[in-house]
Amino acid sequence: MSRYMAILARRAIRWNLILTQQSLPDGGTMKRFVRKGVPAQYRGKVWMMTSGANFLKSRQPNLYQDLVGDISHQSWDEIIQNDLNRTYPDNIYFVPSSDGKLNSLYNILRASARHNTSVGYCQGLNYVAGLLLIATKDEEQSFWLLTVLIRNILPSYYSSNMQGLITDIAVLGELVRLKSSKLDRLLKDLNLPWPILVTKWFICLFAEVLPVEVNSQLIKVFPKLIFHLSFFFFFFFF
Secondary structure, three states, rough: OHHHHHHHHHHHHHHHHHOOOOOOOOOHHHHHHHHHOOOOOHHHHHHHHOOHHHHHHHHOOOOOHHHHOOOOHHHHHHHHHHHHOOOOOHHHHHHHOOOOOHHHHHHHHHHHHHHHHOOOOOOHHHHHHHHHHHHHHOOOHHHHHHHHHHHHHHOOOOOOOOHHHHHHHHHHHHHHHHOOOHHHHHHOOOOOOOOHOOOOOOOHHOOOOHHHHHHHHHHHHOOOHHHHHHHHHHHOOO
C-alpha cells in the first residue's frame, strides 16, 4: 500500500507541473499520462481541457446557469425526477439528504435535456451524469462533459433511434463471431439476442457493473474500451 501511495504522490506532482504550464504536452505524451490515471483532484480540470468541453463552455459561459434557472416545465422533468433515486442507490453520495448530490444530479440532467434537444433525456444518462459528478465534484463541469459525451464522443447513442448504439452492438456481435465461435454458438443456443445482453452496459457505460472508482478511470478512454470490456465480461461469465 505504501508503495502504491508513493506512486500516486509522484503522479500528482507530475500532473501539477503539467497543469501549471501555459499549454498541454503533445498528444502522445498527454495520452500516456491520461492512460496511467488522472489524480482525483485534477480529473475535472483535465477532462474539461482534453475533451473539448472547455471550448464549448467558453462560447456560452453563462449557459448552464441560464438552463438551471429555466423554471418552465418539460415532459422530461418528471422522468428525470423518478430516475434520481435509482441512480447509485447504494452510494452515500446520492443518499436523499439536504446536503446530498441528488439535487445537483437533477440540475445536470434537466439542463442537458433542455440544451441537447435532439436527445432530451434518455434513461441511463442518470448513471453517466452521476459518475461524472462523483469524479469531478462539480455540477457545471459535469454538465459540459455530459454534453461533449452526447454530442461528440458517443453521437447517436442517446438519440431517438439510437443508431450509434445499435451499430456498436452489431459490431460486438460480429467480433465475437470472428474471435470466439464457441461463445457465439453458446449465445445462439441460449437464444440470447445481443441487445438484451449489452444495451444497458453500453448506455450506462458499464456504470452498473463496475466500481465507481474503476469507471472513473476508464471513462476517459471510452468508447475504445467498450468492446474490450464486453469481451472480458462475456469470457469471464460464460
